Amino acid sequence: MKFLFASDSFKGSLSSAQTAAILEREARLCFPDCECISLPVADGGEGTLEAVLQAAGGILIRKEVRDPLGRNVLASYAVLDGGRAFIEMAEASGLPLLKPEERNPLLTGTYGTGQLILDALERGCSQITVAIGGSATNDGGMGALRVLGVRFLDEEGNELEGTGRDLSRVKSIDSELICPLVRGASFTVMCDVKNPLTGKDGAARTFGRQKGGTEADIELLEAGMERYGELMAELCGYDIAAAEGAGAAGGLGAALSVFLDAEMKPGIEAVLDLIDFDRKLRGVDLVITGEGRMDWQSSFGKVPSGVGEHCKRLGVPAVAVVGGMGEGAENIYEHGILSIIPTVNGAMNLDEAMERAEELYAGAAGRLFRLLKVGISLKDK
The missing domain is CATH 3.40.50.10350 (Glycerate kinase; domain 1)
Structure with a gap:
């Protein structure tokens, strides 16, 4: 047997x-x-990084990155065989990194997640999976994409830091200098929510409160996200704001889709692909x-x-x-x-x-x- x-x-x-x-x-x-x-x-929640690492036999990488408020923190991700990497954005940009009184979606950003992605690329990884649950952010993914060379500019042409409060200040997006390593890699987003970028079920109005936002904060974020979604739609040629999962992780789902051409997958499907589950079923009598x-x-x-x-x-x-x-x-x-x-x-x-x-x-x-x-x-x- x-x-x-x-x-x-x-x-x-x-x-x-x-x-x-x-x-x-x-x-x-x-x-x-x-x-x-x-x-x-695991299905993308707690324990997914450990499960992927054990099942796929990779190595754990520890790197100093910025937390949601820009402070230095050690975050982990997995490098697997075949040029693959698995990143949990919550390691760098998650709610557990903040005290309850520190939560503020106007001030937090995903810069640290971008640092993990860039580190994986620089180590030669060409297939990168990013699990985007548990975020403390609502920056539309600007922080992460800044690390990869995308520039978010205000009306005077100044580059923005890329936090939630910058959403309403973005007047143009310049992706011409995106990291060349991105073009030689494929990206998968592990996402188990279907929320769009904006609207009553969007990133700000659905998840803003748990990230520390007041009612006024949420409306400011929503207004900024609407404009941000329009700018991204001009770049990609379709209504990204309405896409399923675009609002995940405060809009990081949308940013990874538009700028990295990432494929959205349910968490368990992405994990089973990473550990080559179908191949391991060969000859099995019972699961x-x-x-x-x-x-x-x-x-x-x-x-x-x-x-x-x-x-x-x-x-x-x-x-x-x-x-x-x-x-x-x-x-x-x-x-x-x-x-x-x-x-x-x-x-x-x-x-x-x-x-x-x-x-x-x-x-x-x-x-x-x-x-x-x-x-x-x-x-x-």
Whole structure:
């Protein structure tokens, strides 16, 4: 038997790597000679950088960059084989880098993210994936693109710093001096929101408050973003402001699409591509995936649905071991997952389930492999 384990972490209790280790231990109790492949995976949220690094076997690069307020901070990204790099923009431009009282989308920028992209290019990476969740910014990606040579100019021709408050001051954009390394590279944006750049569902009005913006700040940002979107549309020839995902990370999604010709992808799809998931499915008899809680949301870009869809397409059976089940969990069956095995084995509250997570997960894994052994014996008869 050949098993492949590709589960998301169980937030607050088990990491993706821990679930894989438990599954391998329990599998060998029933199938001593089995082959086990462990692939830590994530959907673009917490733990994605670590999961990609472990599964794809790259190296971690640490670089001093500017944080959202321009202060020096050490940020990490991964360099993988084949000239690939994986960057989490939150490492350089994320909300966790700021104290709550420091959050202000008028003052923050993505300059540090641009520094990570440039560093990857200068190291020879030609396929760069940027995960853009968790941003503290609403600068339209100006800060990041400044690092790469794009100039954002005010009405007097002066170059702007590229923070949120500069959106309303941009009168022209000069991309003639963009870094030549950009033209020899391809870019993927890992994005799980579909918000446009402007409007009631746009970057400022949807995400401005959580980034520290007041009502007045948000309206100022919205007005500036409208003009900024018009300028970018003139450059790319289409209405970028209305594009799905353009408003992600305060407009960084739009900037990477326009200036770097980046392709937008759901998080789990980008991760599965990076770790060459389809190739690793060859010869596998069963895939086991999962997450902390499975409900209706699991069918929309979460790890089990992404893994299940790939397994379904390639004819590999897949099941999910999960912490708990909520309304609509069974919708996952439409995405290649054949069965759901909850870990909770009796009446208990969430705190108890979290405390006993390893024990409960091992019990569920053991039941799964025992049932599989029964199925094999029935087939042999």
